[in-house]
Amino acid sequence: MKLLKDMVSPHLEQLLSAKGVEKAMWESMLQPSREASQGDLTLPCFAFASTLKTAPQAISDELAESFPTLDSVLSVASVNGYLNFKAHPEWLAKAILSQQIKVGSALKNTGSTGEKVLIEHTSANPNGPFHVGRARNAILGDTLVRLHRLHGDDVRAEYYVDDMGKQVGVLAWALANLSEQDVNQLLSEREPPTERWKDKADHQRVRWYQAAQILRKDAEENRKAEIEREIGSLVHASEHGDVEVLNSFESAYTPVLEGMLATLSRLGISYDTFTKESTFVVDGTVAQLMRTLDALDIAGTADNGAGYLDLGQRGLKGKTEFFYRRGDGSSLYATRDVAYHIWKWGESNRLVNVLGEDHKLQAKQVGLTLEELDHRRPEVLFYSFIKLPEGKMSTRQGNVVFMDDLLEEAQAQASEVVRELRPEYDDEKVASIAEAVGTAAVRFNIIKVSPEKGFTFRWEEALAFEAGSAPFIMYAHTRACSIAKRAQTLEKSSIQCPAVESMPEGLTELLRLMCTHNDVLERSVREQKAHLFALHMLELANAYNGFYRDCPVVRDGRVDGFAFAISEMARRLMFSGLEGLGINPIEEM
RNA sequence: GGGCGUGUAGCACAGCUGGAUAAUGCAUCGGCCUCCUAAGCCGAAGAUCGCGGGUUCGAAUCCUGCCACGCCCGCCA
Structure with a gap:
């Protein structure tokens, strides 16, 4: 709790420096208490026991005794060598009501x-x-974008479009060379496309891609060789910046990309800018970059003229050669990525990438290369892949869960719950609540766990609508909304903070939670750990429920001005916090 | 074989810049709707923190060895 730390620190500094203990010795040790019941801030006194030649307990006893009385501090206690500070709830209430807690907005850049x-x-x-396997990246990335905005950063969300190379090449080739009949025949053993998505371009075109992959694997030898030759020449042309080929690629993938973006927008995910990989090939910066790399003293050339950097000299272990140019002179994906990053450094002063753990080595190579060129390396958030209980996901094989289907299912299941719980709502209302709840549950299910943890996707977990889920937080928010609505028309008493003795536990807990809100957000953003904020929102909602239990805002038709003011502040924090998690903060559910 | 990551109650997961009684949800068991939406609240039970060593006043957290799982080790993207 930074608010409290700022109040306590100067006095501690005075007391401790008199003993000869410098601020640097203890400053980082003054932390939020592990045991919430013991206080809000704790200083363990073990570290300086030996230098002071005094028992820890004696040190904390003495500090507790000589610590001055402050408005901000309810109690200072010495327990087993720990010096515990409890924030004064009345002081916390004052801080909250005087706008010292920043609410913010996750949707706009305030800078x-x-x-x-x-x-x-x-x-x-x-x-x-x-598909769901890719979803972790988008949900993690979008949540970071939102949390940075909520924190007050000027954020740009960027999608790097892989518009050249093999994958798009195969798609473009298939669309140009296979008829619908060919495709249907090749995919006859697969499950037919869902009726629901038959007009959605990404679902249509992926069948051409899948059909081509089957041909590349199973066609008879001559045909296979011919196909590889054709695709190879397309890929080759794209990598040399052939504008005509790149344009044909673009018309092949654009409808697919649009379909993907439509899916993502249902989850509230959007981008500010799209940058095409080919940009840096066409405008010559990649060629220029390769010449620059050639001149580095760690550069080497293979027998066929391919270029590489020996990153072993820069501490890379394992495979130390990083190839940036093929024998035929064309660039590689990683080379273009280096060029892209150099460009990005011209656009912003902090770069964050969200990447799958399979990109770790490549990210390291790109990072080391950037440093070799006197650029900083970007911050990278790696995540582990989402698996299905049946195993790994792949677009090529059938075992994928499409995001479109998942969201549809989420909406359907949420509808059932709403219909059961609120039989009085009409169909339209049920549908809109179910959409908000369903997508929120999916997002939250992914965001609440730390990214490096392996994740197995299970329907029953994604669609749990109970405590520990997005709807739990949403529900607490709707409670605050309904109180606000009710209080609107009623007469309010003046804002009078009750004395500590008469404050119920539910109130003090909520005050404490609200006062850590900004701290958690700050840390979450600094360390790129969205799950910390997600879990905090769960606690905030839980604390609000306790407040709801203990502190009736409206009683006998009269509004308690103080309780209402606190409720409103909590409502605003929950609102902006939900938006920060990409959850639509609906007012009724 | 090498590099990186993960291993915490039946399940899932937090804590890992060393600090007190290891937090939370699901599932299990018990209680609460004449009272601002019970998608809620209160309570009980449940943990050799993968295993072995080490450092320390203090280790889930740091070091080290081992075991299990995942990802990577292309002149692919």
């Missing part, structure tokens, strides 16, 4: 921190519908 951040995420190959 209040002065920090400019470019977050690149998703960047999935536009070759088929968005």
